[in-house]
Amino acid sequence: MSEFKSGFFVGGESTNGRVLIVDDEPDIRKVVRMTLQKAGYDVLEAENGEKAIEVVNSGENRLLLDVIICDIRMPKVNGIEAIAYLRQNYPRVPLIVLTGFPDTDMATSLLRQGVVDYLVKPVEGEKLKASVARAMEQRELAHL
Amino acid sequence: MRAVIIGAGRGGTALLDVFHQIGTIEVVGIFDQNSSAPGLKRAQELNVPIYDRVADLLKSQGLHLVMDVTGDPSMESVLREQLPAGADLVSGQASRLLWTLVQHESTWQTELLHAEKLAGIGSFAAGIAHDMNNPLQLILGLAENLTDETDLDAVHLQAQDIIDAVKRTTAICRDLTSYSRRTSLRQDCLVGVNGKLDEALKIARYAVALQDIDIRKLYQPDVVVKGNPDELLHVFVNLITNAVQAMEHRGTLTLETSAMAGTIQVRVSDTGCGIPRELQSLIFEPFFTTKPPGKGTGLGLYNIKNVIHRMNGSIGVDSHIGRGSTFTLTFHDESGVGESATPS
Numbered sequence: 001m002s003e004f005k006s007g008f009f010v011g012g013e014s015t016n017g018r019v020l021i022v023d024d025e026p027d028i029r030k031v032v033r034m035t036l037q038k039a040g041y042d043v044l045e046a047e048n049g050e051k052a053i054e055v056v057n058s059g060e061n062r063l064l065l066d067v068i069i070c071d072i073r074m075p076k077v078n079g080i081e082a083i084a085y086l087r088q089n090y091p092r093v094p095l096i097v098l099t100g101f102p103d104t105d106m107a108t109s110l111l112r113q114g115v116v117d118y119l120v121k122p123v124e125g126e127k128l129k130a131s132v133a134r135a136m137e138q139r140e141l142a143h144l
Numbered sequence: 145m146r147a148v149i150i151g152a153g154r155g156g157t158a159l160l161d162v163f164h165q166i167g168t169i170e171v172v173g174i175f176d177q178n179s180s181a182p183g184l185k186r187a188q189e190l191n192v193p194i195y196d197r198v199a200d201l202l203k204s205q206g207l208h209l210v211m212d213v214t215g216d217p218s219m220e221s222v223l224r225e226q227l228p229a230g231a232d233l234v235s236g237q238a239s240r241l242l243w244t245l246v247q248h249e250s251t252w253q254t255e256l257l258h259a260e261k262l263a264g265i266g267s268f269a270a271g272i273a274h275d276m277n278n279p280l281q282l283i284l285g286l287a288e289n290l291t292d293e294t295d296l297d298a299v300h301l302q303a304q305d306i307i308d309a310v311k312r313t314t315a316i317c318r319d320l321t322s323y324s325r326r327t328s329l330r331q332d333c334l335v336g337v338n339g340k341l342d343e344a345l346k347i348a349r350y351a352v353a354l355q356d357i358d359i360r361k362l363y364q365p366d367v368v369v370k371g372n373p374d375e376l377l378h379v380f381v382n383l384i385t386n387a388v389q390a391m392e393h394r395g396t397l398t399l400e401t402s403a404m405a406g407t408i409q410v411r412v413s414d415t416g417c418g419i420p421r422e423l424q425s426l427i428f429e430p431f432f433t434t435k436p437p438g439k440g441t442g443l444g445l446y447n448i449k450n451v452i453h454r455m456n457g458s459i460g461v462d463s464h465i466g467r468g469s470t471f472t473l474t475f476h477d478e479s480g481v482g483e484s485a486t487p488s
Contacts, residue, residue, distance in 0.1 A: 031285030100277035
């Protein structure tokens with residue numbers, strides 16, 4: 001795989017990094033996982049903001065999570081609330097929004113809060129991978 | 145004002161419906177020589193007394209107005225002879241003018257209902273985008289994967305997933321095009337209320353996020369009301385949307401139907417912010433809204449009230465600040481009329 005950058009070792013396998021996809025639609029999680037795994041990422045899933053916060057806070061994820069891809073319209077803790085929590089508690093983990101609804105005001109507000117990208121579904125695999133790679137660079141810079 | 149209507153054809157029926165919606169006019173009776181005139185059936189539904197003889201009808205106490213909508217030139221002189229003291233007769237050209245105005249009012253109300261429905265569909269954008277773009281993301285992702293997938297079983301499975309996703313998006317279009325069409329002019333029929341409420345929930349979820357709403361359905365089986373199915377769907381979509389907005393998308397929405405002692409009730413309750421007492425009498429007025437400019441037409445509850453009145457029903461609200469609101473629709477139980485319920 002030519003895209004190896006950080007070269008973390010998770011479960012004995014080398015990966016490009018660990019990505020959490022937060023979306024209430026299992027189909028979206030499945031297809032994002034498919035795209036990113038093929039690109040060499042280790043992918044975790046959460047079905048809403050509440051679960052995402054649980055995943056982020058559990059075990060080694062505190063240290064090893066590189067990028068979070070988050071939907072907006074979700075039950076329980078929605079994307080806006082989850083992003084606010086994550087920006088406050090994990091400011092070094094880059095966030096990408098992947099939403100079904102193009103909303104310029106919301107995009108502006110989220111980008112101001114430090115979100116790396118605001119992607120509107122359907123997004124092509126290449127664009128998603130490029131966005132994750134950009135987020136990974138930010139993550140690495142934050143570690144310097 | 146106490147009025148009688150002479151003639152129960154199209155004009156008499158329209159006049160009866162309009163007068164019935166105006167609280168200050170009481171129709172004390174109706175007459176037509178033709179016992180199968182449509183207005184007589186409507187009068188029966190509205191509990192307006194039907195007379196066999198004009199003379200008997202004109203003997204009604206304290207009459208203010210005699211409306212002659214027979215279109216029969218000889219009727220005017222007959223009525224003038226028997227007109228009680230203190231009553232005015234409206235006939236001939238004056239009555240034709242009145243009928244034209246009534247028809248205009250009826251067309252205007254239908255147009256207003258449609259305009260408000262279309263304005264409301266603007267607020268569906270977020271829900272439609274969510275429901276369309278999610279399957280599209282799946283279709284795109286799978287199709288991209290298929291370009292270099294070598295496992296034939298995986299190809300078959302993913303192709304099937306794509307077909308299912310396409311079907312989901314077509315269902316969205318079907319729901320919305322059916323809802324946005326102009327209200328059909330078909331005759332009123334018996335409508336299954338529980339099915340209509342479920343259908344309304346499906347539509348309302350485009351306008352408001354329901355995922356954090358606890359939905360309780362307290363349905364009595366087989367509850368039916370007589371009315372226009374499209375208009376009733378619009379009423380329910382509006383009430384559910386208002387309820388969810390009042391709860392700011394979190395709380396309990398209760399949909400309840402009951403049939404008891406000849407009365408049908410439909411209740412839509414929320415656990416939202418409630419309506420201040422001083423505003424409760426204004427909410428059914430046209431153009432009244434508490435929403436910011438551009439967010440509401442102020443015609444939702446006004447149109448609902450008109451539809452419910454046309455169905456010979458009533459609407460009321462019970463609301464408490466901080467506890468929520470319950471809108472109750474009350475109808476006569478007409479399930480025994482012998483018509484078949486429409487599938488819903």
